[in-house]
Amino acid sequence: MNKREIDILDVKSDVIADNDREAGKVRKYMREKKVxxxxxxxxxxxGKTTTLVRTINALKDKxxxxxxxxxxxxxxxxxxxxxxGAKVIQxxxxxxxxxxxxxxxxxxxxxxxxxxxxxxxxxxxxxVCPAEFDVGAAKRVAILSVPEGDDKPxxxxxxxxxxxxxxxxxxxxxxxxxxxxEACRKYVRELNPTMPVxxxxxxxGEGFDAWIDWLTKEIEAxxxxxx
Amino acid sequence: MNKREIDILDVKSDVIADNDREAGKVRKYMREKKVxxxxxxxxxxxGKTTTLVRTINALKDKxxxxxxxxxxxxxxxxxxxxxxGAKVIQxxxxxxxxxxxxxxxxxxxxxxxxxxxxxxxxxxxxxVCPAEFDVGAAKRVAILSVPEGDDKPxxxxxxxxxxxxxxxxxxxxxxxxxxxxEACRKYVRELNPTMPVxxxxxxxGEGFDAWIDWLTKEIEAxxxxxx
Numbered sequence: 001m002n003k004r005e006i007d008i009l010d011v012k013s014d015v016i017a018d019n020d021r022e023a024g025k026v027r028k029y030m031r032e033k034k035v036x037x038x039x040x041x042x043x044x045x046x047g048k049t050t051t052l053v054r055t056i057n058a059l060k061d062k063x064x065x066x067x068x069x070x071x072x073x074x075x076x077x078x079x080x081x082x083x084x085g086a087k088v089i090q091x092x093x094x095x096x097x098x099x100x101x102x103x104x105x106x107x108x109x110x111x112x113x114x115x116x117x118x119x120x121x122x123x124x125x126x127x128v129c130p131a132e133f134d135v136g137a138a139k140r141v142a143i144l145s146v147p148e149g150d151d152k153p154x155x156x157x158x159x160x161x162x163x164x165x166x167x168x169x170x171x172x173x174x175x176x177x178x179x180x181x182e183a184c185r186k187y188v189r190e191l192n193p194t195m196p197v198x199x200x201x202x203x204x205g206e207g208f209d210a211w212i213d214w215l216t217k218e219i220e221a222x223x224x225x226x227x
Numbered sequence: 228m229n230k231r232e233i234d235i236l237d238v239k240s241d242v243i244a245d246n247d248r249e250a251g252k253v254r255k256y257m258r259e260k261k262v263x264x265x266x267x268x269x270x271x272x273x274g275k276t277t278t279l280v281r282t283i284n285a286l287k288d289k290x291x292x293x294x295x296x297x298x299x300x301x302x303x304x305x306x307x308x309x310x311x312g313a314k315v316i317q318x319x320x321x322x323x324x325x326x327x328x329x330x331x332x333x334x335x336x337x338x339x340x341x342x343x344x345x346x347x348x349x350x351x352x353x354x355v356c357p358a359e360f361d362v363g364a365a366k367r368v369a370i371l372s373v374p375e376g377d378d379k380p381x382x383x384x385x386x387x388x389x390x391x392x393x394x395x396x397x398x399x400x401x402x403x404x405x406x407x408x409e410a411c412r413k414y415v416r417e418l419n420p421t422m423p424v425x426x427x428x429x430x431x432g433e434g435f436d437a438w439i440d441w442l443t444k445e446i447e448a449x450x451x452x453x454x
Contacts, residue, residue, distance in 0.1 A: 045375025128324035148272025
């Protein structure tokens with residue numbers, strides 16, 4: 001029994017090493033095309049799509065926006081995001097619980113980068129595996145929503161370590177839940193001391209000025225950088 | 228690139244076939260020991276632990292309860308569940324986003340089944356991979372919580388296909404969220420026409436009579452069956 005387990009672990013480290021190489025290629029390609037790629041990650045139902053729609057509305061007069069909607073199955077979000085004014089492709093992972101760099105590259109090729117400045121990947125709803133798979137994004141952003149509880153950084157630490165920004169989502173329902181924002185921020189700080197943490201509500205718009213401000217600065221820095 | 232993908236898929240089907248064999252062994256072992264094993268699955272923060280605590284309190288005068296708390300990391304839930312009166316073991320999956328049958332069997336051996344009638348496995352918070360891995364439980368139970376949204380059965384169909392009962396959790400906050408219970412039930416029925424769906428609140432206790440009633444009947448049927 002132990003032997004089989006060790007075999008599985010070896011396969012996994014090979015997969016991750018291969019993925020890291022592919023992620024490097026994606027990053028180089030996106031740099032050449034001057035497209036800023038954001039890998040957006042969160043639990044199922046944390047509000048990724050609603051957050052994206054509001055973000056697209058805030059950015060679309062300034063940048064041409066693309067979205068890759070990753071799902072195990074279904075395409076319920078793609079139409080919503082398209083209606084907001086983004087160029088959209090639906091990616092089905094065929095049962096896989098995360099996007100890897102190779103799947104991401106195939107989505108990028110299929111969508112075409114000619115008329116896109118900023119590309120969002122809405123990853124599979126999952127706090128575990130997407131954190132392990134670098135897809136070659138310029139920035140990784142996570143949403144932890146208030147109903148999930150303030151202790152999630154303790155339980156799924158890698159996600160909070162690898163991200164560049166954390167939104168605390170559905171902040172408008174904080175009064176209804178027993179969510180200790182200070183405790184949550186403390187757990188996050190221990191894992192990732194310098195990461196900005198922005199409470200937002202995609203419903204009311206609270207916190208979006210700070211999120212859009214951070215994002216615009218990062219996009220501009222990316223676009224200004226030498227190839 | 229395609230070749231590598233096919234390789235990964237092959238590895239995965241081997242893993243699932245091996246797992247199904249191991250799950251058969253777990254099921255046979257638990258039948259011999261007369262311990263009723265429940266595999267409890269849900270997204271991060273859907274309320275698995277709070278639901279377990281209330282369930283333990285409802286059952287503990289009648290049955291001796293065991294709990295296996297599976298986590299990628301941390302042991303924040305184990306103490307809570309132990310305080311409720313269950314015999315508890317904390318399992319760390321070492322980065323894996325689901326429990327498999329072999330990990331489950333090792334937990335069962337370590338915990339010891341001599342003084343347990345009903346054993347709960349609190350699986351990793353994830354709607355994708357835990358659905359693929361049969362751990363050898365007598366029954367699989369899922370919680371979908373109201374803040375996650377009514378469309379989750381469309382996006383993570385396998386979880387709703389493989390389960391024997393679904394709780395719609397955090398039903399007390401339904402007035403705060405745009406959750407269409409009828410639509411949710413319809414999506415679930417299309418995937419799993421006969422599965423009972425019980426709205427519950429682990430906070431207020433709403434719906435727990437129906438859940439405990441179903442669970443007790445299943446436990447009694449299991450205990451009454453011939454080995």
